[in-house]
Amino acid sequence: MTDLRTHAEEIRDQFSDSLDLTVEDVEERLETLVSEYKVPVEEARRSVVNHYLEEAGIEREEMAGANDQVALAEVDEPERWIDVTAKVVELWEPRSDSIAQVGLLGDESGTIKFTKWAKSDLPELEEGAVYRLGNVVTDEYQGRYSVKLNRTTTIQALEEDLEVGDNEVVVEGALVDVQSGSGLIKRCPEEDCTRVLQNGRCSEHGEVEGEFDLRIKGVLDDGEEVHEVIFDQDATETLTGISLSEAREMAMDALDTAVVADEMRDLILGRYYRVEGPTFTRYVLADDVEELSGPADPEAVLIKARSIA
Amino acid sequence: MSAVPTREVARRVFAREFNDATYSFKESDDERAPVYSLLPTGERANRVFVVGTLTETEDVGDESEYWRGRVVDPTGTFFVYAGQYQPDAAGVLRDTEPPAYVSVVGKPRTYETDDGTVNVSLRPESITIVDAATRDRWVVETAERTIDRIERFADGEGEYVTLATEHYGEDLSEYESAVVTALEGIEDEVPAEAD
Numbered sequence: 001m002t003d004l005r006t007h008a009e010e011i012r013d014q015f016s017d018s019l020d021l022t023v024e025d026v027e028e029r030l031e032t033l034v035s036e037y038k039v040p041v042e043e044a045r046r047s048v049v050n051h052y053l054e055e056a057g058i059e060r061e062e063m064a065g066a067n068d069q070v071a072l073a074e075v076d077e078p079e080r081w082i083d084v085t086a087k088v089v090e091l092w093e094p095r096s097d098s099i100a101q102v103g104l105l106g107d108e109s110g111t112i113k114f115t116k117w118a119k120s121d122l123p124e125l126e127e128g129a130v131y132r133l134g135n136v137v138t139d140e141y142q143g144r145y146s147v148k149l150n151r152t153t154t155i156q157a158l159e160e161d162l163e164v165g166d167n168e169v170v171v172e173g174a175l176v177d178v179q180s181g182s183g184l185i186k187r188c189p190e191e192d193c194t195r196v197l198q199n200g201r202c203s204e205h206g207e208v209e210g211e212f213d214l215r216i217k218g219v220l221d222d223g224e225e226v227h228e229v230i231f232d233q234d235a236t237e238t239l240t241g242i243s244l245s246e247a248r249e250m251a252m253d254a255l256d257t258a259v260v261a262d263e264m265r266d267l268i269l270g271r272y273y274r275v276e277g278p279t280f281t282r283y284v285l286a287d288d289v290e291e292l293s294g295p296a297d298p299e300a301v302l303i304k305a306r307s308i309a
Numbered sequence: 310m311s312a313v314p315t316r317e318v319a320r321r322v323f324a325r326e327f328n329d330a331t332y333s334f335k336e337s338d339d340e341r342a343p344v345y346s347l348l349p350t351g352e353r354a355n356r357v358f359v360v361g362t363l364t365e366t367e368d369v370g371d372e373s374e375y376w377r378g379r380v381v382d383p384t385g386t387f388f389v390y391a392g393q394y395q396p397d398a399a400g401v402l403r404d405t406e407p408p409a410y411v412s413v414v415g416k417p418r419t420y421e422t423d424d425g426t427v428n429v430s431l432r433p434e435s436i437t438i439v440d441a442a443t444r445d446r447w448v449v450e451t452a453e454r455t456i457d458r459i460e461r462f463a464d465g466e467g468e469y470v471t472l473a474t475e476h477y478g479e480d481l482s483e484y485e486s487a488v489v490t491a492l493e494g495i496e497d498e499v500p501a502e503a504d
Contacts, residue, residue: 174358174447176319176414177434221358223321223454265397270360270412270437272446296446301453302492308459308485 004030007045010081011052018056042079042137046152067135073109073167075147078140084147086112087130087162101125105147106164113146115139120151132156143282166278171229172292173222175268182217183261184247186210214244216264220275220284228283229275235286239273240264319358319414321451322348324385325487327357331427332476333419346417346429349477350458350484351470359387359413359431360439360447366402376402378436380413383448383491388430389413398433405438412439412447445495452488459485 008027015021026048033044070082086105094102101116101124114136116122125131134154136147149155181196188195188202189211195202197210216231216239237243242250242264251257277287322330329349335342345353361382369377375392376399391398398415405411415433422428459481462470 174319174412176356176358219316221319223358223450224318226316226318228316265435266437269435270358270414270439271443292446293440293442295442296449296495298445298449298452298492298495301449301456302489302496305452305456305485305488305492308456308463 003041004034007041011045011049014049015052015056019052021052046150049152071109072105072107072112073165075112075138075145078138078145080138081135082138082147083132083134084136085130085132085158085162087164088125088127089164091125091127103127106162108163108165110165110167113144114149115146116149117151120149120153122149122151122153123155125155130158130160130162132158168276168278169284170274170276171220171222171225171227171284172272172274173220173225173227174270174272175218176221176270177219178261178265178269179217179219179228182215183264184244184251184257185213185215187213212244212248214242214247214260216240216268217283218268220273227275229277229286230280230283231286231289235289236264238289239286240267242267317343317355319356320348320352320354321447321454322354322357322359323451323455323484323487323491324359324361324380324382324387326350326384326455326484327359327387327417327431328385328429329477330354330417330429331419333417344416346419347469347472347476348458349473350455350481351462351467351473352458353469354417356414356416356434357431358447359415360444361387361411361413362444363402363405363407363409363411365407366405368403374399374403378402378411380411380431382451383494384487387413388428389415389433389436390418390430391433391436395433398436401436401438410439410441410444412437412443445498448491448495452492455484455488459488 004027005023008023008030011026012021012023029048030044033039033047034041067081067083070084072084072086084105084107086107089104089106089111091101091103098118099115100118103114104111105114133149135152136149139146139148186197187210188197188205188208190205190208193202193204195204200207200210202208214233214236216236218229218231220227220229231239233244247260250260250263272292274290274292275284275286277285326349330346332347333344334347335344343355345355348354359380361380363378364381365379367377369375370392373393375390378389380387380389391402413431413433414435415431418430418432419427461467462481
């Protein structure tokens with residue numbers, strides 16, 4: 001109910017310049033569609049908005065400006081109607097006929113996945129081009145956000161270019177865990193498949209001749225927050241001082257790849273690090289790694305401690 | 310929001326406070342629900358991260374190995390127990406010649422002795438040999454986190470502050486002075502910088 005009221009309030013505000021609507025009226029229209037006709041809220045909202053557009057004699061395009069212009073990194077709730085200005089960073093292969101285009105949008109603040117439905121009948125987006133997209137809706141799946149282009153979305157190609165940020169973060173803390181799947185691993189050699197093999201098997205391509213790689217999935221913890229960090233081959237070498245060829249030799253001598261992860265645990269667990277890199281799902285991808293091995297400075301904390309003791 | 314289960318944070322707590330955390334509880338009736346130890350400064354701890362000096366190790370097991378390590382920080386001693394279910398940690402306790410600086414990630418555990426006193430110990434997930442700089446950083450960090458908790462306690466806000474007051478009372482002065490002592494110990498080590 002409160003959810004519908006929020007939608008109703010937003011619709012009323014959207015039309016505040018052109019129609020004198022009451023939240024109750026709008027909510028009732030939504031309620032009818034949602035409760036009686038079992039229409040999904042998103043679709044109900046679209047339908048109600050269309051109704052008022054017609055009543056006010058406005059083209060949908062003119063309404064696009066009614067939403068907030070939102071930075072991609074700020075998207076943090078589903079089902080919000082927003083406007084974005086973004087560059088098409090990548091286009092991916094759609095996995096279903098219902099999807100016209102899918103890929104990655106980027107702006108200064110970061111990147112976000114986008115989906116454009118086939119049935120929305122929108123113009124083709126080009127990789128590398130910058131667009132102003134009006135009236136896209138946010139979505140969430142397993143903690144990751146995306147935006148969906150729909151039939152009401154307006155697309156305006158812009159001449160300007162745009163520097164795409166990468167959700168870069170800096171985290172510090174003690175490395176409190178090295179998770180399974182770390183150390184010397186094997187990846188599937190099939191083109192575009194980099195899945196990590198389990199007992200020589202790829203979950204997609206079955207039994208394959210794997211290619212060796214180094215990786216650490218670690219946990220940085222500062223006593224307040226926990227960050228899962230993935231160190232790729234380069235970052236793992238920096239972190240542990242063990243190169244891929246050394247790791248292979250260690251594994252060959254021991255006839256066991258597990259010795260590599262064991263050795264790495266001894267070297268890095270329980271020490272403090274500073275990691276910089278982009279975030280991907282719930283992971284931080286370590287680009288820059290530094291051990292915090294300099295002397296600790298007790299002065300500031302001591303002053304504070306004396307003041308309360 | 311997300312469905313991914315979140316990992317428990319490793320609290321920073323000095324031995325003095327840790328060993329006083331005799332009250333433990335679960336947040337649900339589920340048999341497998343995580344156990345929390347209630348810190349006197351008003352926070353729950355399912356996991357802790359400790360750095361100190363391993364001063365003694367002893368196999369106190371009967372039939373199978375059961376290692377006890379004493380890990381000392383500037384305020385007291387953590388008792389670390391590792392047996393067959395913590396083979397890596399037990400291996401480190403077996404193979405390490407004290408004294409040595411160690412990092413321990415582990416879970417607080419309480420047990421009641423025959424005379425009814427409750428002892429608090431640490432069941433390690435991992436133990437690694439580290440250096441003095443790591444220990445010093447931990448002392449400063451743990452002091453900072455402890456002060457944060459003491460300040461929140463003073464504001465009287467939060468479920469665990471209320472719970473801690475009920476179980477341990479309101480006097481945190483010994484933890485406050487433990488923080489100062491710990492920091493002063495580090496300060497004495499750091500060579501004074503010439504301006």
